[in-house]
Amino acid sequence: MITIRAASAADAAAVVHVFHRARSDSMPWLPIVHTPDEDLAFFAGLISAGATVVAEVDGQVVGFVCTEPGWVTQLYVDPDHQGLGVGTALLATTADWPSVQLWTFADNRRARDFYSRRGFVEVEWTDGSGNEERWPDVRLVRKSPGALWDR
Numbered sequence: 001m002i003t004i005r006a007a008s009a010a011d012a013a014a015v016v017h018v019f020h021r022a023r024s025d026s027m028p029w030l031p032i033v034h035t036p037d038e039d040l041a042f043f044a045g046l047i048s049a050g051a052t053v054v055a056e057v058d059g060q061v062v063g064f065v066c067t068e069p070g071w072v073t074q075l076y077v078d079p080d081h082q083g084l085g086v087g088t089a090l091l092a093t094t095a096d097w098p099s100v101q102l103w104t105f106a107d108n109r110r111a112r113d114f115y116s117r118r119g120f121v122e123v124e125w126t127d128g129s130g131n132e133e134r135w136p137d138v139r140l141v142r143k144s145p146g147a148l149w150d151r
Contacts, residue, residue, distance in 0.1 A: 002089045007052035007064065012044040014061035015054065018078045019043065025079040027108055033132045046074070053093050055086045065090040072102040087114060099143045106136040115140050 007015065016039050023030060034042070046052050046066045055063040055077070063077035063086040072094065077086045094100045104111045106125060116122075120140040128135040 001057070002062075002084075002086055003056040004053060004089055004093065005056070006050070007047045007054045009044065009047060011052075011054055011061055011064075012040055012047055015043045015047065015052065015064050016040050018061060018064060019074075019076050021078050022076040026110055027105060029107065030105065030135055031133050053090060055081075055090055057081060057086070062086055063090055065093060067094065070097065070100060072100060075102070088118065091118060099141060101139060101141040103131070103137050103139050105133075106138050112138065112140075115142075118142065 016036065019039060020036070043052070043066075051068060051073075052064055052066045054061045062081040064074070065072060066074035072091070075087065075090055077090070101123075102115070102120075104115065106112075112122070120142045122138050123141050124139040126137050126139075128137055131137055
């Protein structure tokens with residue numbers, strides 16, 4: 001059973017662990033631009049701002065989503081829990097928003113397919129010059145909250 005709850009300061013290390021595992025599994029080609037300590041400080045800041053929700057299975061953090069109004073800024077699921085509904089449960093925290101947008105890397109086909117199945121449409125492609133990794137990315141928008149449940 002997946003439990004969704006607001007992240008607390010005590011979750012910061014677990015969030016970073018999920019972030020590192022998911023990135024290395026899904027995007028091994030992506031440059032690493034921050035140290036683990038910098039990642040911990042970054043996510044601790046998002047958590048303290050109240051912008052992070054975690055997904056737990058059996059008391060273990062297995063995914064998280066960070067948001068700001070109208071945006072999903074981070075969504076990661078531990079590789080061992082992908083395909084089990086964790087990402088969909090995390091996205092459901094935005095289900096009552098009239099629209100939501102996000103960026104994902106163009107080469108992350110798994111993420112692009114995941115979002116497409118949930119009603120997101122690719123609306124902008126870049127060469128990556130605007131992100132820290134300098135890797136091509138894609139902006140996606142979902143305007144129909146009901147599409148979240150389509151598979």
